[in-house]
Amino acid sequence: MNSTRGCFAYLKGRRINKIIFLILPFIIAILSFTPLHAEDKTKTLIGSVEEVVLFPWGVKLPARIDTGASMTSLDVRDLTIRNKVAQFRLPEKYGNTLISLPVIRHCNVRSSSFRERRPVVEIELCVGSRRMRVQANLNNRSQLEYPLILGRNVLSQGFIVDSAQEKMLPPNCLEGASQ
Numbered sequence: 001m002n003s004t005r006g007c008f009a010y011l012k013g014r015r016i017n018k019i020i021f022l023i024l025p026f027i028i029a030i031l032s033f034t035p036l037h038a039e040d041k042t043k044t045l046i047g048s049v050e051e052v053v054l055f056p057w058g059v060k061l062p063a064r065i066d067t068g069a070s071m072t073s074l075d076v077r078d079l080t081i082r083n084k085v086a087q088f089r090l091p092e093k094y095g096n097t098l099i100s101l102p103v104i105r106h107c108n109v110r111s112s113s114f115r116e117r118r119p120v121v122e123i124e125l126c127v128g129s130r131r132m133r134v135q136a137n138l139n140n141r142s143q144l145e146y147p148l149i150l151g152r153n154v155l156s157q158g159f160i161v162d163s164a165q166e167k168m169l170p171p172n173c174l175e176g177a178s179q
Contacts (some may be wrong), residue, residue: 043158047165053126061094063149069151075141086119107137120165128169
């Protein structure tokens, strides 16, 4: 006589319940060893202000980390858009470099006092040891303290903000391909 037959006597006639009762512990065991995320990236701690390098120009500028901003915003001068190409200069303090980049789209930016439509370009930047391509809107930020705002589109790529700290990660990206 089969010894397990007596253990499942209360499930007599309930074939499905027997199967679930036997398989469920194995499913639970497998799921407990499986990570919930397919990609387990480590988070990088950054301060409320960080030095950032724009590639390929090698321009180093301070960036304010803004968890309330959905998108990164870059300070530009003399912005013109022709044939879906934005041409602009960085502020004089940061080299006055002339840059031309394709406009990917336009975005509407709003605050409590204004609503504005801005061009969006893709830029490559370095934060700490992480080099990445991100979308940034272009705006004259001459009246503001920081020439670059890093928004949630950057922070969502594995960063945690410690607002009590500043300049925790000096940029040290290699000249290789972007991450």
